[in-house]
Amino acid sequence: MKVSVRRLVKNYDSVQGRVVALDGIDFDIEVGEFYTLLGPSGCGKSTTLRCIAGLEHPDGGEIIIGEKTVAGKGRSLPPNLRPIGMVFQSYAIWPHMTVFNNVAFPLKQVKSWVPNPERTERVMETLKLVKMEALADRPTPFLSGGQQQRVALARALVSRPEVLLLDEPLSNLDAKLREELRIEIKQLTRELGITTLYVTHDQLEALAMSDRIAVMREGRILQEGTPRDIYLRPQTPFVAQFVGQVNFFQGGVAEAPASGMGKVDIGAGSFACALPQGTGIGDRVIVAVRPENMSATRTRSDENGVNVIQGVVEQAVFLGDSIDCQLSVDGQMIRAKVEQTADLGLGETLYLAFRPEACTVFRL
Ligand SMILES: Nc1ncnc2c1ncn2[C@@H]1O[C@H](COP(=O)(O)OP(=O)(O)OP(=O)(O)O)[C@@H](O)[C@H]1O
Ligand SMILES: [Mg+2]
Structure with a gap:
């Protein structure tokens, strides 16, 4: 029924x-x-x-x-x-x-x-x-x-x-x-x-x-x-x-073309991402990125169109199927899910890369 x-x-x-x-x-x-x-x-x-x-x-x-x-x-x-x-x-x-x-x-x-x-x-x-x-x-x-x-x-x-x-x-x-x-x-x-x-x-x-x-x-x-x-x-x-882990970055909209990717400036860099309808330049937004969508590397990869931020490893917890890594990015703690075999040292600098499609943008 x-x-x-x-x-x-x-x-x-x-x-x-x-x-x-x-x-x-x-x-x-x-x-x-x-x-x-x-x-x-x-x-x-x-x-x-x-x-x-x-x-x-x-x-x-x-x-x-x-x-x-x-x-x-x-x-x-x-x-x-x-x-x-x-x-x-x-x-x-x-x-x-x-x-x-x-x-x-x-x-x-x-x-x-x-x-x-x-x-x-x-x-x-x-x-x-x-x-x-x-x-x-x-x-x-x-x-x-x-x-x-x-x-x-x-x-x-x-x-x-x-x-x-x-x-x-x-x-x-x-x-x-x-x-x-x-x-x-x-x-x-x-x-x-x-x-x-x-x-x-x-x-x-x-x-x-x-x-x-x-x-x-x-x-x-x-x-x-x-x-x-x-x-x-x-x-x-x-x-x-509430449904899963997520990193939030607060920032301001720097580019808001009528169609295609916008750009959001956060302190530690700027992200290409799709903006919600009606968002204009200067609007304050939150960009959400899930830890599993960030890939961590020791050297900066400059693949076209991919967002990259730099962070310092503060904690790395081995969970079996992955490593739950906490990094300090411009004074903010960011979580990344890193491959189980990675040998991470505390204080080490890593580059976190993620695709624009991995970003969800909320207007403040
Ligand atoms: N008999 C009651 N008298 C007074 N307040 C109540 C009573 N039963 C529930 N509440 C209040 O109503 C709200 C909703 O309670 P409810 O039990 O539906 O929550 P819940 O989502 O099932 O929470 P939980 O996950 O802890 O079981 C809470 O603020 C609770 O304190
Ligand atoms: Mg209940």
């Missing part, structure tokens, strides 16, 4: 005053789509999910699931009547029950709950989906973090919901397991064809799993698009630095 969220507003009143948790959020999730809300802590991700699940009542706006308005226009459908399954930020599985009973629990909550043999089959089928059928009788305290997460996922899926809501389901797991489960969850949702809303503050997770991402900040959506769009064509410096 399609999910539509229209002008959603949610305020919380606390002793410190009013908190605007959601300040007019709009988005649509298409049938079978994997849609992710990505943003820093406190930006309103969980609140959005909880409003869709019916665990919070919005102060304004509408939520439509399929053809039905489940919240808004003075209406609010209770959570158990919404066709959704949810996995919470903390797994929230019951420690006094076995794996089987945890997963069977939602089936017992509906009036027309299925009789025993059918119920057992449904539960076992769902456990199979998450590869937990062998552990059906185990009490949940005797499970690893990853296994507990699978149980939470099975419990969310057992009622065969139309929409799956996942709130940072992998944040309590170690890096390796997180990567494994990331792929599994993505595959599972694709196989089931289920409409999925995923919440995370981890940009890699969002890029790896999503069909589309909405980047949130302070109760609003700043930009929505495919992972490629968001990473390669960020519309604001905030989005650029």
Whole structure:
């Protein structure tokens, strides 16, 4: 089912005053789509999910699931009547029950709950989906973090919901397991064809799993698009630095031809780059360049049209697949991703070269 969220507003009143948790959020999730809300802590991700699940009542706006308005226009459908399954930020599985009973629990909550043999089959089928059928009788305290997460996922899926809501389901797991489960969850949702809303503050997770991402900040959506769009064509410096690493250079526009490359002067040099529409000479801008788009060399290469700046190595951290190098460029720290085999010495001078296409320019 399609999910539509229209002008959603949610305020919380606390002793410190009013908190605007959601300040007019709009988005649509298409049938079978994997849609992710990505943003820093406190930006309103969980609140959005909880409003869709019916665990919070919005102060304004509408939520439509399929053809039905489940919240808004003075209406609010209770959570158990919404066709959704949810996995919470903390797994929230019951420690006094076995794996089987945890997963069977939602089936017992509906009036027309299925009789025993059918119920057992449904539960076992769902456990199979998450590869937990062998552990059906185990009490949940005797499970690893990853296994507990699978149980939470099975419990969310057992009622065969139309929409799956996942709130940072992998944040309590170690890096390796997180990567494994990331792929599994993505595959599972694709196989089931289920409409999925995923919440995370981890940009890699969002890029790896999503069909589309909405980047949130302070109760609003700043930009929505495919992972490629968001990473390669960020519309604001905030989005650029939130999805991946980036270097910012402040400068003034020196050349702004009607078509073709412009030129921006920064203290340490000048860059050829495409300027946003309407930019004129003298305008203040920020030029963003990602570390992986800079190549570092000991001698200055003067390939035509390539931007070059000079920096001094301040730190070089070996990361296995690359070296995370910090250089001082005209008093500013710049990050470059350098080949793993490079033998860098602190204090050494390097030249960083990058193509004009690697630059994204924002007007100040
Ligand atoms: N029950 C509540 N009472 C008062 N304020 C709340 C309540 N729940 C959330 N908030 C506030 O609303 C804002 C959004 O919170 P929310 O939990 O949606 O953020 P989040 O994006 O999920 O963050 P995190 O990544 O830390 O989980 C925050 O400022 C938070 O402090
Ligand atoms: Mg949250």
